[in-house]
Amino acid sequence: MSRRGVLAGLAAPVLARGAVPAAAAALSACTRPGPSVHVAAVWSGQELAAFRKVLAGYEDQTGDRVEVVTAGDDIDALLRSRQAAGSLPDVAILSRPGLVRTYARKGRLVALPEPVADGLAEGLRELVTVDGQLYGVWVKTAHKSLFWYRPSGLAGQSPPATWDELVDLVRRLARDGRTPLAVAAADGWVLATWFANMLLAVAGGAEYERLASGAGDWGSVAVRTALDRLAELWSIPGAFPDGRQVALLSQFEQSVVDVVVTRKAAVMFEGDFVATVVDRFSDAGQVREAPRVFRFPTVARSRPLVIGGDVAVAFKESGLELVRWLTRPDAVAPWVRQGGFLSPNRGVPLEQYPAGVTRSLATELRTEERSLRFNLSDLLADGAGVDGRDMWRIMQNFFASVSTPGAVPGRATRRAAADLVRAARG
C-alpha cells in the first residue's frame, strides 16, 4: 500500500464525517419514507427546539423528513462553503434581508412562483423582493424598541413617555447615586439598535430607508441630531452601574442581569428576547421582581418602532413547499403558544399569544405596521458603503467618547458623523 493510500484510508472516516449532510441524505433516502428536506437555520438552543416543533407539524402533514442544522454565528460562511461543495441545503433561515437580496441577485435562490398569502406588511415583503420576484417569507419578527425596567428602581416615578423625560429620570436617579442605566456597549449590535431607533424617530421613515439602502447622506442634519440626542443620555455622569468603563465592557446579557438579578441598575434597552434571559435567571430563583417594559419614548413627537426578523428562503425547488408552508398561520402555532415568538403574519390570531407582554407586543406590531422599519444594521449591505460592522464599531467609539467625563459636547458627534461619511465612501 502506498503511503498516499494509507493517507486516504486514514482520512476516510473523517471525510465521511464531513460529508454528513450528503451521507444523511443518502441514508434517509433508503431507510425512511418520503423525501427529505434539509434546513440550515440561524437559530440555536431554545429557539431551535421550538422550530423543530413547528417542523414536526410539516412532517406529520406531508410525510417528508426535515433535517435541521444550526449555522451558528455566520450562516453566510456556511452557505458559501456548502455552495462550493455542491451541498447547499434546500431551505435556509436568514436574519439579514440584505443577504437574501445578495443571494437572489447571484441567482442562487428559487423565487416563489405565485404570490403567497403571507399576511405581511408591504414594507417587509419588499425587503425580500428583487426585480419584482419574491424570494423569501418572513417567519419570525423581533420587537426592538423596548426598555425593560424594574418598577422599584424608578423611585416612585412612572415610566417616561418622551425622550426628555427619560433623560430627566436618568439624570435625577444618577444624582441620587442610583446608577440607573445598564448599557451593553461591548456588544456593538445593541448600540446600533439604540441608534436605529433614534434615527428613525428623528429622520423619519423615508430618510431612514434611504440611508439603509445606501442612497442617503450620512452627513445630514438628522444623523447628527440623532447622535446628539443619544449623547444627552449617555453623557450623564454616574448613569451606569460600576461606571462607564464597565459599561463599555458589558455585554447584552450582563445588562439584563444588572437590572433584574443584581439590581444595580433600573433600566436597560433591547428587544422582546430579553424575556428569554430573564426566564433563565427566574428559573434559577435569582429574580425577585419581574421586570416590565416601556416603549422607546417619543422623540420630537414621533415614536419609533424598529423590528428584526428571520426569513426563510429556498435554494432548491425541493424546498419551496416547506417555505410556503411556513407562511400558514397554523404552521407556527406551537411556537406562538409557547411564547418568546412574534409572528409577522396577520393571520395568526392574537389570542393565541400568551397573555401579557408578548400579546401586547404582537398587537403593537400589527397596529403600527405602516410606520415600523427594519433594524438598520441588518439592512446595510455587506462590503459596500456603511456595513453592519462599521456601524457597530462607530457606535462603540461614539459611546466611549461621549461617556468620558468632561467630554466636549458636540465633538464626539462630529467625529462619529465623519466616521459614518468616511465608511459610506468605502
Added chain:
Amino acid sequence: MLSGRASLWLAPGLLLLAVVVAWPVLRTAWASLAGDPMENYLRAVQDPAARSAIVRTLSWAIVVPLSVTALGYLLALASRRGRTGNLMGVLFLAPTALPLVVVGVAFRLLYDPVPDRGTATPLLHAAARLVGIDPAGVPALLGPTLITPALMSAFVWAWVGLAILVFRAALDRIPRGLEDAVRSDGGGHWRVVRDVHLPLLRGVAVVLIALVAAAGARSFDLILVMAPGSVRDDAETLAVYIWEATTGGVPGSAAALSVIWMGVVGAGAIIAAGSALFIAGRGVRRDRSRPPAEVPWSRRRPFQPDAAARLLGRRLTGPARRAGRRVVPVLALLFWAVPAVLLVVTSLHSPTTTAVARWVAPLSGDSYRELASSPIPAAFARTLVLAVVATVVVVAIALPTAYVLAWYRPPGFRLAGVTLLAAAVMPVQVLAGPLHEALQRLGLSATAMPLLLVHIGLGIPVATLVLRNAFAAVPADRIHGVRLHSRSEFQALRRIVRTSLRAPLVAIVALQFVQVWNDLVVGLLFSGPELAPVGMELLGQARQFDTNAGVLAAGAVVMSAVPVVIVMANHRRIIAGLAAGVARR
C-alpha cells in the same frame, strides 16, 4: 547516493507542504502584485488600523519573549535544587499544555472589570485607595488602554513553564566547578551570572526568544476569547487584522500586508535560528567532552547553591535565609496557580450564579450538566478523531522524510532546515484565503478534509525538523550496522526508531496531538459550524461571556484535562526528545 525509492519517501511531505504552505504563499505574493503593486503596498502600510496592528504585533514580538525568558531564568534559578524544585518545574509546565482558548477564558475571569465579581480588579482598586487614587480613574484591566498588556500577561503565564524547563536543563549542563571557581575567586552572584550563565546560556536564550517571538507575533486565539467586542480594535494584531481583511477574498492591499508579515516572520525565525546555531556551535565545541543530556534533567541533583534565592534573601541569615529560599519558589507557584484555580472554582458553581459571583457561591454541578447537554461533548469526540488521525499521518510522513533528509542528504538538503523553519512559522491566517480557493475548486470545502489537511500540513515542518535532527544525532556506525542487518530500508528505519529515536518520537506524537486538540485558529478558518472542533465550540460559548462563565469554565477544564495529562505524563521524554532534536551542530 539517493536511490529512487528514497526520493519517493520524500514525495508525500513535499506534496503536502507545496499545497498547504508553498502555493498559498506564492498565490498571496501574486495577489499583492495585482493591479498597481506600488499602490497595494503603500495602501497596506498607510491604513491607520493596519499601522497600529503592525506596532502591536512588534510589541508582542519584543515584550513577550523578553519577559518569558527573564522570568523563566529567575524561576529556574530559584527552583534548581531538590525535590520541591522538580515538582515546581513540572507544575509550572502545566499551563504550557493548556489551549490558549482556555488561558483566555481563565484570564478574562481573572481580570473581570466588575469589582464585586472580579479578582484582580478589587485588589487593584484597594491598592489605588491605599495610595489615595480614586478607583474610578484607574483604567479597567480589559479596557482599551490595558487590553494589550493584559493579553500579554496571559501569554507569559502560559509560556513561562517552558522557559523554566529549558533553563533548568541548560543550568544542569553547566560544569559544576565553574560557578564554584568564580565564587572561590571572591566573585558575588552577579559575577556568577555575568561570567558563567550569560555566556553559557546565550544559545538557549536565543532559541527561546525566537520561539516565543514567533508564537507571540501570531497570537490570535487569546485575543478572540479575551478581548470584549468594544476593545477588539484596541487589541488587534496583524493576525486578527489580516483575518478580518481577507474574509471575503484577498484584496491587493491585504495581500501586500500579508507578504510583508510573512517576510518579517520568516526572516526573523531564520536569523534567530542561525545565530542560535552559531552560538550553540561554539558552546558545544567548548563542551565536547560531555555527552548530550542522557540523564533526564529531573533525575539530576546538582549541587549548586541557589543563586536567585540567595540574591533575594541576601540580608537574611541562618535558618531564616534557608526558609526564604524555600518560600520564594512556593509563593511564586501559588501566585501562578491563581488563574487555574479560579477557572476550576468557577466551573463548580451554577451558570446563573457565576453571572453574579465567582469565588464564593454554593457548589453545584449544574455547569457540567449544562455542558453535557451542549454541542461540546460531540465536539470532543470529533476533535479526538481529528487529532489522532492528524498525528498518525504527520508521523507517518515526517519520519521517512526526516530519515532521508538526515541520511541520504538529497540535493538541497542543506536548505531543508531553513525551509522547514520558515514553513513552521508561516501564519495560517495568511495561508487561509488562497487555500480556500484551492479547496473550493477541489470541491472539498464543506468536508472535514480541509481541516485535516491543514493540520497535517502545518504539523509536518516541525515534526520533520525535530526528527531529522534526532536522526542526525544517531552515530553513523550504528545506522550502518542496523542497515547491514536489515532486509529492507523500511525494516532498518523501524529498528533505528525503536533503538535510538524513542524520545523524539514520543515528543512529536504528544506535541502534534496536543497541538490539534488545543487548536482554535485552524478550526475557525477551515471548518464549518457542523464540524467545529472543541476550541471553536468553546469560543461559541463565549459569545455572552460573563453570564455563561460557569459552562465556559467547565468546558475549559474538561478540554484542558487531555493535553495536561499527556504533557505531564510524558514531560521527561518530551524534553529529552526535543533537546535531542534541537541540540545539533
